[in-house]
Amino acid sequence: MCTNATTLPKHEDRATESRWTSEGFAPWKFACLTASSHCSRRRPEPPVASFALRRDLREIFRLTFTASRAQSRYLPRQADRSTLRQILLCGLEDQVSFGKQCTRVEATALGATAHFADGTSAAATVLVGADGAGSQVRPSLLPNAQPVSLGYSAIYGRTNLNTTDHPLVPGRLETSGVLAIGSPGKTFFFTTMAFRERPRDAFRRFMCKPPGRDQGDYVMWAISFPDASLPAATARGGSDALLQFAKEQAREFHVALRQMVDASEPGETLLVPLRMTPVKGWSSNSLTLMGDAVHLMPPTGSHGGNNALRDAALLGRALQEAAQGAIPVGDALARYQQEMLAYSSREVRAALRMLRLSLTRNPLIRVPLLKVLPVLHPVFQGSDGPVAVKRSTPKGDSSDH
Numbered sequence: 001m002c003t004n005a006t007t008l009p010k011h012e013d014r015a016t017e018s019r020w021t022s023e024g025f026a027p028w029k030f031a032c033l034t035a036s037s038h039c040s041r042r043r044p045e046p047p048v049a050s051f052a053l054r055r056d057l058r059e060i061f062r063l064t065f066t067a068s069r070a071q072s073r074y075l076p077r078q079a080d081r082s083t084l085r086q087i088l089l090c091g092l093e094d095q096v097s098f099g100k101q102c103t104r105v106e107a108t109a110l111g112a113t114a115h116f117a118d119g120t121s122a123a124a125t126v127l128v129g130a131d132g133a134g135s136q137v138r139p140s141l142l143p144n145a146q147p148v149s150l151g152y153s154a155i156y157g158r159t160n161l162n163t164t165d166h167p168l169v170p171g172r173l174e175t176s177g178v179l180a181i182g183s184p185g186k187t188f189f190f191t192t193m194a195f196r197e198r199p200r201d202a203f204r205r206f207m208c209k210p211p212g213r214d215q216g217d218y219v220m221w222a223i224s225f226p227d228a229s230l231p232a233a234t235a236r237g238g239s240d241a242l243l244q245f246a247k248e249q250a251r252e253f254h255v256a257l258r259q260m261v262d263a264s265e266p267g268e269t270l271l272v273p274l275r276m277t278p279v280k281g282w283s284s285n286s287l288t289l290m291g292d293a294v295h296l297m298p299p300t301g302s303h304g305g306n307n308a309l310r311d312a313a314l315l316g317r318a319l320q321e322a323a324q325g326a327i328p329v330g331d332a333l334a335r336y337q338q339e340m341l342a343y344s345s346r347e348v349r350a351a352l353r354m355l356r357l358s359l360t361r362n363p364l365i366r367v368p369l370l371k372v373l374p375v376l377h378p379v380f381q382g383s384d385g386p387v388a389v390k391r392s393t394p395k396g397d398s399s400d401h
């Protein structure tokens with residue numbers, strides 16, 4: 001999967017570099033990866049845009065991101081999740097234990113203790129729950145903040161771009177995040193991971209051992225639909241059953257989108273229930289939360305991972321101040337929590353708004369969105385992609401609203 005790695009705000013980015021160079025260079029590597037690596041010197045900086053389209057790929061609106069040359073590192077761009085993760089991990093191998101499942105945590109007089117499924121435990125001055133949507137740390141701090149279903153799920157898939165003899169992504173959409181709005185309750189999202197620096201070159205540049213197989217360019221797609229339309233057997237049926245269901249859901253979309261699903265890699269299909277966590281604050285001098293463990297949100301807007309990285313930079317800076325004796329640990333955690341909850345709750349609200357807008361059944365919104373706004377935009381030209389939009393508009397398109 002690729003992650004839409006918007007670079008951190010300026011102060012976060014700077015703090016990330018300076019904070020970590022003494023302890024390990026992982027976040028320094030992140031700053032470089034987002035700001036320059038997949039940002040290679042070899043391919044020119046492409047224009048960046050987000051498109052909202054109808055299911056026949058006719059444009060509803062677009063957001064174009066522009067920046068001066070000096071500011072271009074702050075433009076949103078893609079990073080391959082697996083490459084990023086492996087490069088961040090390299091150099092920290094002796095600090096990370098795999099396969100230890102945390103089952104519960106508790107605050108103690110000296111800090112906090114984590115208990116693991118294998119019967120072992122570990123004590124720390126500060127324990128950070130960065131264990132994602134199913135966090136085992138969150139119940140200790142927020143027993144009533146379980147993830148809430150939003151009534152929709154998404155199937156994610158990945159399609160290699162070098163497996164077909166024709167281009168899979170319409171030309172004008174190659175460097176964009178694209179959301180196509182389908183029948184009520186259904187959307188199709190895709191974005192292209194076109195490496196601007198080959199992963200093996202990035203591994204070499206960061207002095208990390210490259211994996212055996214180099215990752216090629218790919219497109220990541222996701223189809224969202226109401227939970228009620230997913231048969232329970234399909235949900236249980238694994239990757240192949242999910243892919244089959246995704247192909248059926250894709251039928252109403254433009255042939256270019258259907259082709260992406262048809263050509264997708266077997267075994268790479270994933271079901272993601274769309275959920276959020278209703279979180280207010282908590283009080284602790286030794287336990288805290290970050291990322292999806294505290295602000296799980298729907299994927300609309302691609303903010304989840306970006307917020308997790310922002311949390312890590314902010315918390316790291318606060319803890320470093322505490323380690324230097326500038327402030328008590330409890331104050332550092334409280335300051336982090338206050339700032340993190342302020343920006344993350346804004347992002348959660350924005351993601352929810354976007355989700356509701358894209359999946360709405362309300363004709364008062366769908367008619368202007370799907371009938372009026374597209375008239376103001378030119379139809380995509382045939383040269384932009386594998387198939388001209390006009391020729392491939394699905395039958396029954398008039399039922400769009």
Ligand SMILES: Cc1cc2nc3c(=O)[nH]c(=O)nc-3n(C[C@H](O)[C@H](O)[C@H](O)COP(=O)(O)OP(=O)(O)OC[C@H]3O[C@@H](n4cnc5c(N)ncnc54)[C@H](O)[C@@H]3O)c2cc1C
Nearest residue numbers: 003004101102131132136156291292302303304305306308
């Ligand atoms: C398909 C997909 C595409 C996405 N695309 C984007 C995008 O483009 N941009 C974006 O910003 N966000 C995106 N997101 C959201 C983003 O992936 C998450 O918001 C982000 O990964 C959250 O990071 P995290 O570290 O909080 O949690 P996670 O990434 O879920 O990491 C949690 C870690 O904790 C470990 N863990 C879990 N439970 C335990 C336990 N009990 N004991 C020990 N370890 C445990 C897990 O193994 C994992 O390593 C996407 C999500 C999905 C599913």
